[in-house]
Amino acid sequence: MMTPETQQPHEILDSPDFKKLVKKRWSVSLVLTFTMLLVYFGFLLTVAFNKQVLATRIGEYTTLAIPIGLGIILFAWVLTGIYVFWANSDYDTSVQNLKNKIQ
Amino acid sequence: MFLSLLLLLQAPSTSTLGTANPVSIAMFFLFVAVTLYITYWAAKKTKTGSEFYAAGRNISGFQNGLALAGDYMSAASFLGIAGMVATKGYDGLIYSIGFLVGWPLIMFLIAEPLRNLGKYTFADVVAFRLRQRPIRIVSSVGSLLTIAFYLIAQMVGAGGLIKTLFGLDYEIAVVVVGCVMTLYVLFGGMIATTWVQIIKAVLLLSGATVLVLLSLAKFGFSPANLLETVSRQYGQEMLSPGGYITNPFDALSLGLALMLGTAGLPHILMRFYTVPDAKAARKSVFVATGFIGYFYLLTFLIGFSAMALVGKPAIEGIDKGGNMAALLLAEQTGGTAFLGFIAAVAFATILAVVAGLTLSGASSISHDLYVHVFKNGVSNEKGEMKVARRATIALGILSIVLGLVFKGQNVAFMVGLAFSIAASANFPALLMSIIWKRFTTKGAVWSIATGAALSLILIVLSPTIMVDIMGYDEAIFPLKNPALVSMSGAFLMGIVVSLLQPEESAALKFESEKLRTYLGVGAE
Numbered sequence: 001m002m003t004p005e006t007q008q009p010h011e012i013l014d015s016p017d018f019k020k021l022v023k024k025r026w027s028v029s030l031v032l033t034f035t036m037l038l039v040y041f042g043f044l045l046t047v048a049f050n051k052q053v054l055a056t057r058i059g060e061y062t063t064l065a066i067p068i069g070l071g072i073i074l075f076a077w078v079l080t081g082i083y084v085f086w087a088n089s090d091y092d093t094s095v096q097n098l099k100n101k102i103q
Numbered sequence: 104m105f106l107s108l109l110l111l112l113q114a115p116s117t118s119t120l121g122t123a124n125p126v127s128i129a130m131f132f133l134f135v136a137v138t139l140y141i142t143y144w145a146a147k148k149t150k151t152g153s154e155f156y157a158a159g160r161n162i163s164g165f166q167n168g169l170a171l172a173g174d175y176m177s178a179a180s181f182l183g184i185a186g187m188v189a190t191k192g193y194d195g196l197i198y199s200i201g202f203l204v205g206w207p208l209i210m211f212l213i214a215e216p217l218r219n220l221g222k223y224t225f226a227d228v229v230a231f232r233l234r235q236r237p238i239r240i241v242s243s244v245g246s247l248l249t250i251a252f253y254l255i256a257q258m259v260g261a262g263g264l265i266k267t268l269f270g271l272d273y274e275i276a277v278v279v280v281g282c283v284m285t286l287y288v289l290f291g292g293m294i295a296t297t298w299v300q301i302i303k304a305v306l307l308l309s310g311a312t313v314l315v316l317l318s319l320a321k322f323g324f325s326p327a328n329l330l331e332t333v334s335r336q337y338g339q340e341m342l343s344p345g346g347y348i349t350n351p352f353d354a355l356s357l358g359l360a361l362m363l364g365t366a367g368l369p370h371i372l373m374r375f376y377t378v379p380d381a382k383a384a385r386k387s388v389f390v391a392t393g394f395i396g397y398f399y400l401l402t403f404l405i406g407f408s409a410m411a412l413v414g415k416p417a418i419e420g421i422d423k424g425g426n427m428a429a430l431l432l433a434e435q436t437g438g439t440a441f442l443g444f445i446a447a448v449a450f451a452t453i454l455a456v457v458a459g460l461t462l463s464g465a466s467s468i469s470h471d472l473y474v475h476v477f478k479n480g481v482s483n484e485k486g487e488m489k490v491a492r493r494a495t496i497a498l499g500i501l502s503i504v505l506g507l508v509f510k511g512q513n514v515a516f517m518v519g520l521a522f523s524i525a526a527s528a529n530f531p532a533l534l535m536s537i538i539w540k541r542f543t544t545k546g547a548v549w550s551i552a553t554g555a556a557l558s559l560i561l562i563v564l565s566p567t568i569m570v571d572i573m574g575y576d577e578a579i580f581p582l583k584n585p586a587l588v589s590m591s592g593a594f595l596m597g598i599v600v601s602l603l604q605p606e607e608s609a610a611l612k613f614e615s616e617k618l619r620t621y622l623g624v625g626a627e
Contacts, residue, residue, distance in 0.1 A: 009618055022621055026538070029211040036211075040204045044358050047197060047344045048351035055343035059327060061334040065343040069196045070403070072204070073396040079207045080389045087215075087385055095622050102624065 012098055021094045028086055032079055043072055118431055119439055120421065121270050126443025127450075128269065134302075134451050135283060141298045145291035152484050153627075155292035155491060156223035156466050157376040160627075162297055164383035168390020171374050173300030174459040175202075175365075175391070176307060176398055178452045179260055179518060184399070185432075186425025188406020189418050192333070192341030195406055197348065199399040201358055205365025206395065210388040213366055215381040216537045219619050219626040224463070225372040225529065226471045229536045232612035233544040239475040241551040245528035246369040246467040248555055251505075253368075253521040254460050254498075258506030259514045261453040267427065268446040277506035284458040285499030288465065289492055293377060296458045303448075303455035308394060310448045311401040314429065317436035318408035326404065332411040341410070353583050357519070360586035364522030367530030370463035381623050405429050412436070424515075461498045468494035516567045519584050520558065527554030527589035535597050537620070540613040542597065543606035550597030557592050561585030 012018050046054060054065035149155050162170065180202060187195030221227035226242035258277055265276035287295045322328035333341050348354040365371065375384045409418060409428035412435055421427045430449070434442035469491035474482045528551045535542045535550065561580045562568060569578035582588070618624040 009615075009624075013614060013617055018617075018621075022617065025621065033208060033211045036204060036207045040200070040362065041355070041358060043200070044197075044348065044354045045351060047348050048354045051344050055340075057339075061331045061339065061342065062327060063193075063339075063343045065193055066330070069193070069200060070400060072200050073399055076204050076207050077389075077392045077396045080210045080392045083207075083210055084385055084389045088382070092382065099622055099624065102618075 009102065012102060015098075017094070018098055021091070021098065025091060028083065032083055036076060036079055039072060039075060043068065118421065118434055119442065120427060120430060120434070121267055123270050124268075124439060124443040124446065126440045127446040128443075130444055130447030131269075131450055134306075134447060138295070138299050138302065138451075138454070139283075139286065141302075142287050142291035142295040145294035145298065148294055149290070149292040152223070152470075152482075152487055152491075154294065155488060156373070156462075156470065158293040158297050160377060160379050162377040164378055164386030165390050166297070166301060167374060167378050167383065167387035169304045169394065170297045170300040170377075171371065171387055171391035172394040172398070173302075173304030173307070173455050174370060174374060175368075175395060175456075176304065176452065177257065177456045178264060178449050179256070180399075181307065181311070181402060181452060182264070182426045182429055182449060183424070185402045185405040185409065185429040186418070186422070186427070188403055189409040189413075189428035190415060190425035191347065192337070192345060192407075192410070193343050194345050194347035196399075196403050197344065198361075199402060201361030202365065203392070203396055203399055205362040206388060206392040208362065209366045209371075210385060210392070212534060213372070213537070214375055214384045214388050216620050217372060217533075218375045218378065218381045218384040219621075219623045220537075220616065221376060222627050223373065223376055223470045224466050225367075225369060225533055226467070229532050229547055230475070231536070232609045232616060233536070233542075233547055233606070235475050235480055237544055237548050239471045241548050242529070242532065243467045243471040245524065245532075245551050245555055246471070247464060248559075249367070249369055249521050249525045249529065250460050250464040250467075252517040252524070254457060254464075254502050255505045255509055256514050256517040256521070257453060257457050257460070258502050259509045259512065261450075261457070262506055262510065264426070264449060264453070267422070268430070268449065273510055274507060277510075278503055280453060280457060281499050281503035281506065284454055284461055284502075285495060287454075287458045288462045289495045289499075293462060296455075296462050297374075297377060299451075299458055300455045303451045304394065306448045307452055308398060308401075310445055311398065311405065311429075313441075314433055314436065314445065315401050315404045315408070317441075318405070318412060318432060321408075321412060321436070329404070329407055329411060333407050336411060337415060350581075352581070352587065356582045356587035357584045359590055360519060360522045360526050360584045362526075363530045363590065364524075364526035364586070367525035367528070367533065368522075369467065369525075369529065370459040372529075372533075373463045373466060374459075380626070402429075405432060408432055408436075457502065461495060461502065464498045465491050465494040468498075513572055516562070516572070519567070520562050523558045523562065523584055523586045523589060524555055526586045527558050527593045528552075529554075531590060531593040531597055535594075535601075539601075540610050541601055541605060542613075543601040543604060543609055545604055545606075546597045546599075546601030549600045550593045553596040554589050554593030557589035558585050561589060 056064045230238040262273040262277040409432040413431045433445040473490040564580035566578040569575045
């Protein structure tokens with residue numbers, strides 16, 4: 001007879017908590033992935049089809065293309081930061097809870 | 104011949120490029136001495152397979168982030184992108200954005216499952232629930248092709264660069280680079296390689312930062328003033344996208360290659376095994392993305408500063424592609440001593456990248472091929488280490504030979520080809536093995552083979568080779584980079600073949616491996 005705290009690996013695999021964890025992990029990952037793809041390919045296609053928009057001046061000489069280009073670099077880094085923040089707080093806690101049940 | 108080239112190099116300006124610069128020679132010897140001492144220290148700690156391939160999994164997330172940046176930021180991106188901005192303006196930035204945006208994808212899709220499921224190479228993950236032999240054979244072919252083309256491009260670039268920088272013969276430069284990097288890997292394995300990459304990353308980032316500060320000082324520390332000067336001298340069109348991208352399919356294809364190729368580079372993927380767990384793996388991507396992004400911001404400013412301060416004609420007079428822009432700017436803003444420092448940093452940059460490539464090539468040969476193909480997975484650690492070290496020596500010799508054979512050839516396309524193979528052969532199989540339950544051995548083999556073969560065939564038929572190198576008027580295949588077709592083909596093949604012939608055992612194992620994938624239970 002097992003204590004309620006201790007579960008076999010296959011029970012963990014079938015548990016709703018584990019399934020929720022896996023589902024949530026991929027929801028977060030895929031949303032972030034598609035955001036990155038959208039921003040990057042959106043930029044490339046704008047360059048390919050509508051260069052003039054990016055040549056618009058926003059300062060005396062500075063063009064719109066410059067903050068957008070540098071912004072994408074910053075944005076990519078911020079996205080990785082968002083993922084780390086989520087994983088360190090939310091994901092790792094759930095992982096620890098599930099791992100405690102195995103032993 | 105050598106002398107006349109030297110004179111030619113010096114003719115258009117008063118630069119001391121191409122002559123022996125005492126500061127750069129001193130800096131270079133200091134770097135080699137320090138890194139060889141580290142190698143000596145690392146050699147004493149490099150006994151087991153886990154130490155040789157993965158630095159004993161003792162590297163922290165932050166250290167690994169720096170090392171990843173050091174592994175990835177090549178001399179090509181430092182000198183090449185700065186040069187592209189200096190000669191073509193804004194278009195250089197489009198290129199560097201492509202090199203950066205793959206990193207978030209590594210984080211979201213690959214890094215943690217890779218760390219939890221694998222041991223030393225990315226093929227560990229693909230082969231985890233599939234049949235070992237066929238997977239190990241094809242994935243080592245994918246790895247070795249990627250590494251070979253990347254290595255040739257680096258070696259040829261190194262020879263030419265060092266010749267221009269120090270006035271050293273091309274052949275001697277190639278042999279020196281080949282020997283020093285072989286020493287790092289042979290004796291110090293991943294521990295030495297990691298520290299070489301960390302030191303290089305710190306040197307490169309700080310050197311580039313100082314260069315930007317010295318340059319911006321001439322514009323009252325105002326980037327807007329810098330842009331104004333550029334616009335007044337060379338026209339406002341320098342500050343927005345120009346002729347770099349005209350065909351949207353070309354843009355899409357190159358974009359895919361740069362982005363997803365990053366997530367399929369064997370020497371980058373291998374670094375994730377050097378950290379203790381998945382949490383450290385994710386932290387290292389965050390750190391690496393930050394540093395690499397900052398570095399591209401610097402190269403953008405360096406390029407425009409060089410354009411404004413050194414001037415396009417002077418830069419193009421020394422090298423048509425503008426590769427010497429950053430160095431000329433260093434000389435102009437900080438004098439001969441600073442030029443020497445930046446030149447030595449560029450040399451260190453090459454060494455760190457080729458060392459990472461050689462180590463991952465050697466791992467593919469010893470771990471994937473020797474152990475899992477010839478020894479059926481029964482690993483005798485001593486024997487495996489012996490093979491790994493022999494493979495390192497063989498790759499060292501091979502890279503020197505290839506560097507000499509391809510002297511004077513146009514190898515710029517090889518970086519694009521390496522990224523295309525990485526994006527088409529390595530990335531799709533790796534991703535599908537992580538996320539798709541019904542992925543099969545046959546599916547993986549066909550996917551990798553299709554991706555590699557299409558990349559190779561299509562690049563030969565593309566304008567990159569047929570028009571630019573062979574001189575035909577028109578190419579059979581219209582795109583400059585094949586990734587759009589070769590990667591789609593690899594995914595399609597993997598999916599269709601897997602669905603046609605299901606593999607029951609692989610699907611079952613996918614479920615049971617989930618504890619390891621998501622919780623890290625049983626990870627090595």
